[in-house]
Amino acid sequence: MxxxxxxxxxxxxxxxxxxxxxxxxxxxxGMGLSILEISHRSPEFTAVMEEANVLIRDLLNVPDDYAILFLQGGASSQFFMTAMNLLDQDAKAGYIDTGSWSTKAIKEAQAFGTVETLASSKPDNFTYIPKGFAIPEDLAYVHITTNNTIYGTQFKTLPETSVPMVGDMSSDIFSQPVDVSRFDLIYAGAQKNMGPAGATLVIVRKEALGKVKRHIPTMLDYRTHVKKDSAFNTPPVFPIYVSMLTLRWIKANGGIPAMQQKNAAKAELIYREIDRNPMFKGTVTDPADRSTMNATFVLAEGKEHLNDEFMQLCKAANCSGVKGHRSVGGFRASMYNAMEIESVQALVQVMQSFERKFG
Incomplete structure (x- = not known):
């Protein structure tokens, strides 16, 4: 099953x-060798890197003056690498705090310059995306986390600003169109819509680099990796290869517009059931902020004692990974590009069965 x-x-x-x-x-x-054992400088793997680069440029319409990098360390390393490379000690950056990952990014950036939290939904447990906040024009950059996996919120429109933007797009990149030219830097851990854990994608405007006065360790300087085409040291060969295969699959299946349409249909299906079913309650206070990637919900008031019973029904229906993040509890349905709508339908049927049994 x-x-x-x-x-x-x-x-x-x-x-x-x-x-x-x-x-x-x-x-x-047909080399007679595993992808796990070939040289990262071999013509065969160089071709993989080049194809992945071309696919990313094509799918996201990346302008020519941007570099595409495959790094290691996950998005968590980008929390400090972005500030180390873009924020001088006497300069200021603005951050929009919309959840655990942006909170961590703020903490790391504070080691390199002045960080101002321009807006935060923390007082309401990150249940919405802040709006109407001012962005000072003297910032080195403004940082946003476009999608928040733990809390199920997502920026549906980008902030209007003339200030350079940095975007953590780990959980929604390649799921919908994005105007790369609005950003100086985009970073994303691969393990959502692009590939397995181990590779981190960075898309950076080359002119944004080399402007800070501090010394940057060689491995943490984006210019090192731009110069060496992501092969300054041994890159994560297998995750990059699987990412290239996934990018091929996205292109072969209609590209980003097709992914967006498919994801919208899945999100509409699960949120319609959350709103209809009296046994459940969505956790995002403004429906306009609901994530297309991660639907978060809890049991309705008075039904909390049935948490285990719902999880048992999910398990019986082979719906895996529905338990919410340990920091917030409840439930979470993550619906990335590769998920078919039939899987969302299966979860909806579990929710309806739960209603019939315990409602």
Missing amino acids: KKHNFSSGPAILPLPVFEQAAEAVRDFN
Whole structure:
């Protein structure tokens, strides 16, 4: 019986990608060698890197004056690398605090310059996206986390500003169109819509680099990786290869517009059931801020004691990964690009069955 994987990450990837990756582990491109053992400087892997780069530029319409990098350390390393490379000690950056990851990014950036929290939804447990906040024009950059996996909120429109933007797009990149030119830097951990854990995508405007006065360690200087095409040291070969396969799959299946349409249909289905079913309650206070990627919900008031019973029904229906983040509890349905709508329908049926049994 099929497993319906609602995990927030590492997350579901397309079946054809798993099949091709598994074959490459045994024999990559008929070389008689595994993708796990070939040189990262071999022509065969260089071709993988080049194709991944071309696919990203094509899918996201990345302008020519931006570099595309594959780094390690996850988005958590980007919390400090962005500030280290873009924020001088005597300069100021603005951050929009919309959840745990942006809070951590703020903490790391404070080591490199002045950080101002321009807006925060923390007083209301990050249940909405702040709006109407002012962005000073003297900032080095303004940082946003476009989608918040833990709290189920998402920026539906970008802040209007003439200040350079930095975007953590770990959980919604490649799920919808994005105007890359609005950003000086975009970063994303691969393990949601792009590939397995281990690779981190960075898209950076080259002119934004080299302006801070501090010494930057070689490995933490974006210019090092721009100059060496992400191969200054051994890159995460297998995660990059699987990411390339996933990007191929996205393009072959209609590109970003098709992903956006598919994701909207899945989100509409799950949120309609959350709103209809008296056993559940959505956690995002403004429906306009609901994430397309991560639907968060809890049991209705007075039904909290039935938490285990709902999880048992999910397990029986092979719906995996529905438990909410440990910091907030409740439930979470993560619906990344590779998830088919049939899996969301399976979860909706579980919610309806729960209503019939306990309502």
